[in-house]
Amino acid sequence: MLHHRLVADSLTVEQDACAVILNRAGRCVRLTVPGTALLTVLTCLHETGFTEAELNRVVAQSRSPHLMAFWVRLAAGLTAAYWIETTVLAGEEKLVRLQPLTPAPRLGSVPGTARLSDGDVLRMAPTAVLRFGEPMPTLESGAAHHVAHVEDPRVLDLLVGLRGSATVGDTCRSSALADRDARAVLTALYDAGLLSAERDTPAQAGAADYWSDWELLFHARSRLGRTRGDYGGTFRFRGVRDPWPGIPQGFGADELIELPNDEGASRSLLDVATSRCSIREHDTENPVTAAQLGALLSRTQRVRFAREVDGYGDILRRGYPAGGSLYELEIFVLANRCADLDQGLYHYDSAWHGLRRIATGPGDLEQLSQVAQVTAQMAEPPQVVLLIAARFPRVMWKYDAVSYAVILKNVGALYDALYLHATDLGLAPCGLGGGDSDLFSAVTQIPYLECTTVGEFILGSRPVNWQRPSLPAWHPEAGGVA
Ligand SMILES: Cc1cc2nc3c(=O)[nH]c(=O)nc-3n(C[C@H](O)[C@H](O)[C@H](O)COP(=O)(O)O)c2cc1C
Incomplete structure (x- = not known):
């Protein structure tokens, strides 16, 4: 089960004469939906958050046709633009919490839901780094827009199980988590770019291959956009x-x-x-x-x-x-x-x-x-x-x-x-x-x-008769076209 909440820290939800305005870290989104229902829903989403079922119920109860028509796309857009923190739950227990970093400047396009099949071979993303901090470990990568806070040690076992050619099916079956919960965790981490599937590996080498995990993390965390905390x-x-x-x-x-x-x-x-x-x-x-x-x-x-x-x-x-x-x-x-x-x-x-x-x-x-x-x-x-x-x-x-x-x-x-x-x-x-x-x-x-x-x-x-070494023929300054 997934629990969603608008990113808690330093975010404000306000309404002016014509729009509801979300503000965080210099990013601002204006949502123009008539009536007060949107403000009510977003305020609750910010303060306590909802499971998907609760959220649908609250939107339906608002009886706002505008909100009902708009909500599904809006929620997906907010998620895609990193405004929403998602926690994977097993009943009441938190398994893993995906904390978005800085929200994107604009609402994201609605993402497709990842469909992991039983036979998929998953791995930690090449630039993912697992850090054992307090109170619980985190999984992060300079290529991802979320930091995953591991809230339950069984998730760690699940990650350790992603070795060799173990498939999603094998990994979930050998997990101490219920099959459905293990799959929800893997899907959430995969969607966040912290896991990668073998089938995703592009045939052509890409820019991602050049980055080491720590160089990418240094770049991402020292630039606005993917920074974590104060800047x-x-x-x-x-x-x-x-x-x-x-x-x-x-x-x-x-x-x-x-x-x-x-x-x-x-x-x-x-x-x-x-x-x-x-x-x-x-x-x-x-x-x-x-x-x-x-x-x-x-x-x-x-x-x-x-x-x-x-x-x-x-x-x-x-x-x-x-x-x-x-x-x-x-x-x-x-x-x-x-x-x-x-x-x-x-x-x-x-x-x-x-x-x-x-x-x-x-x-x-x-x-x-x-x-x-x-x-x-x-x-x-x-x-x-x-x-x-x-x-x-x-x-x-x-x-x-x-x-x-x-x-x-x-x-x-x-x-x-x-x-x-x-x-x-x-x-x-x-x-x-x-x-x-x-x-x-x-x-x-x-x-x-x-x-x-x-x-x-x-x-x-400088040697007395030193002269700039002549350039090799291929050099552009020597008339070459390289
Ligand atoms: C940040 C930086 C690192 C460099 N590292 C080396 C190096 O490790 N070894 C070296 O022989 N030259 C090094 N150089 C010199 C460059 O090779 C040189 O600036 C470049 O080839 C251009 O040639 P020029 O300085 O003669 O115009 C470095 C220069 C800079 C600015």
């Missing part, structure tokens, strides 16, 4: 904990190695932007200098402005934009070969424009350097690697759902600034797409959940 700048820890300070303390030695203040001369933006490219070779005779490193860090990462804002904490300004002016990214300099700077690992102190040495053990620098060298496929170790680490709680204090996504966007903004200024300074820049955050934590002994690497950027001196 954006909610200041979730305001009044609970102090925000993390803008300028970190305690990274590296007390002694500050001051960097030169000269930011160097600059070419036109157009010239720099059009000549920018990634360079994976360095001039071994003339390595990058501490002065050049200082100029680059000053132009990009140096703090240019800082202020404490009541109820918000410190806001900063640097040479690139950052979400919320929080500037959670820190740069650690791995200097392999840098003129006027000892080989070592340093934290760039962006307030004092200097470096603070980080104590390292034997082989640490080589390991960190090797990861970058392999990632850029360089023949020689890079002269300098900028290890970009995020102080996660600084962002997570403010944002719900989007913190990590915001951090990665900030890394992109910093990469671009580093590319442009390194090009302007005549250096060899190359951003990297991966690195070893665990190794960084082990070397620096900074706790992984507090601050670790989210980006890496190689820097060196």
